[in-house]
Amino acid sequence: MAQTEANIASLIQPHLSQLTPYQAGKPLEELARELGLTNAVKLASNENPLGPSPRALAAIQTELANLHRYPDSHAYYLREDLSRHLGIKPEQVILGNGSDEILDLLVRTLVSPGDEVISSAHTFLMYGLLTRAAGGVFRPVPLKDLHLDLAAVARAVTPKTKLILLNNPNNPTGTVFSRADWEGFLAALPPTVTVVLDEAYIEFVDDPDVPQGVAYLAEDRLLVGLRTFSKAYGLAGLRIGYGYGPSKLLDFLNRLRLPFNVNRLAQVGARAALRDQEFLNRTLEVVRQGREFLCRELSRLGLSYVPTQANFILIRVGRPGQEVYQGMLREGVIIRAMDAYEFPDCIRVNVGLPSPYHHHRRPGRGRQEHRGQGSGQGLGLPLSG
Numbered sequence: 001m002a003q004t005e006a007n008i009a010s011l012i013q014p015h016l017s018q019l020t021p022y023q024a025g026k027p028l029e030e031l032a033r034e035l036g037l038t039n040a041v042k043l044a045s046n047e048n049p050l051g052p053s054p055r056a057l058a059a060i061q062t063e064l065a066n067l068h069r070y071p072d073s074h075a076y077y078l079r080e081d082l083s084r085h086l087g088i089k090p091e092q093v094i095l096g097n098g099s100d101e102i103l104d105l106l107v108r109t110l111v112s113p114g115d116e117v118i119s120s121a122h123t124f125l126m127y128g129l130l131t132r133a134a135g136g137v138f139r140p141v142p143l144k145d146l147h148l149d150l151a152a153v154a155r156a157v158t159p160k161t162k163l164i165l166l167n168n169p170n171n172p173t174g175t176v177f178s179r180a181d182w183e184g185f186l187a188a189l190p191p192t193v194t195v196v197l198d199e200a201y202i203e204f205v206d207d208p209d210v211p212q213g214v215a216y217l218a219e220d221r222l223l224v225g226l227r228t229f230s231k232a233y234g235l236a237g238l239r240i241g242y243g244y245g246p247s248k249l250l251d252f253l254n255r256l257r258l259p260f261n262v263n264r265l266a267q268v269g270a271r272a273a274l275r276d277q278e279f280l281n282r283t284l285e286v287v288r289q290g291r292e293f294l295c296r297e298l299s300r301l302g303l304s305y306v307p308t309q310a311n312f313i314l315i316r317v318g319r320p321g322q323e324v325y326q327g328m329l330r331e332g333v334i335i336r337a338m339d340a341y342e343f344p345d346c347i348r349v350n351v352g353l354p355s356p357y358h359h360h361r362r363p364g365r366g367r368q369e370h371r372g373q374g375s376g377q378g379l380g381l382p383l384s385g
């Protein structure tokens with residue numbers, strides 16, 4: 001019997017039928033396939049424009065000879081390194097195939113069907129998606145002046161709340177919350193609610209008043225911090241991130257975690273990248289200068305944007321962000337329209353490398369010296385990634 005879509009839909013778990021897949025930034029390879037653009041610039045996924053850490057690349061090269069062996073499922077050496085890096089115990093560290101995987105483990109460990117997960121509106125799309133995948137009820141709290149409203153998040157807690165997911169700096173606004181707000185928030189919570197502090201962009205923060213979750217780590221507090229090698233360390237393609245939290249809670253996550261979830265190349269690459277302070281410093285410098293450049297030029301163009309502490313910036317374009325996205329695609333620049341984040345008149349652009357002109361060429365067009373400010377959809381952003 002031929003299976004129709006309706007047939008199959010009737011067989012899957014009911015709460016999964018409404019899920020929509022995560023929309024990732026458009027891969028460069030896809031743009032090359034579709035438009036024949038081979039030198040396009042991607043500023044859509046907050047990746048590191050400098051490429052991977054050179055030390056990580058060298059370590060990965062050496063490790064290639066061991067690919068016939070399974071990796072260390074507990075990533076002993078990397079967890080040792082990370083525990084030293086953070087000043088905590090190795091059993092307070094868990095590794096994932098991207099920090100996304102740890103988020104998934106947290107939700108699946110803690111959220112039963114019908115339980116509530118509180119987060120903010122206009123935040124990382126994975127939070128709602130993973131909650132719904134687990135049968136949980138996702139409750140986004142509105143932003144206040146484009147900032148996470150921690151007091152309102154604390155007030156939203158009910159007896160059904162199992163998990164609170166916070167992102168600092170927040171993707172896609174780039175805004176941060178302060179130490180005082182964070183401490184007030186922690187003090188207001190019942191001890192049965194687990195707080196996840198996603199610090200995917202914490203390395204880029206300049207503001208000294210931003211709390212680092214690891215300073216609040218305690219065995220008797222249900223707080224888990226998440227960090228990643230995908231952004232500041234330039235290893236998004238390797239898929240590796242980590243969490244830190246009370247070992248007793250991580251124990252349960254480890255029961256659900258698939259063995260060998262972090263591969264050999266990722267383990268050695270991450271260890272080397274963690275030691276590559278020079279690369280990290282260079283990255284932070286590029287991001288700081290790029291942020292300043294973008295803010296200056298956006299002001300000059302009369303476009304409003306949200307002051308950012310991350311490696312990306314949210315820009316109001318005064319028309320559907322999709323239009324600007326499509327227009328920039330044709331120019332060989334991939335950015336992100338923000339309708340999925342419920343900012344339909346905004347785009348998000350990450351910091352790239354400084355360059356007077358894009359280096360790509362389009363068929364039938366020469367160098368693009370004429371491209372300047374206000375040149376149609378291009379926004380005149382002289383950046384390349």
Ligand SMILES: *Cc1c(COP(=O)(O)O)cnc(C)c1O
Binds near residue numbers: 046097198200239
């Ligand atoms: C990029 C990002 C991550 C990191 O994801 P990985 O799975 O580690 O690549 C996590 N949280 C947010 C908010 C992000 O933007």
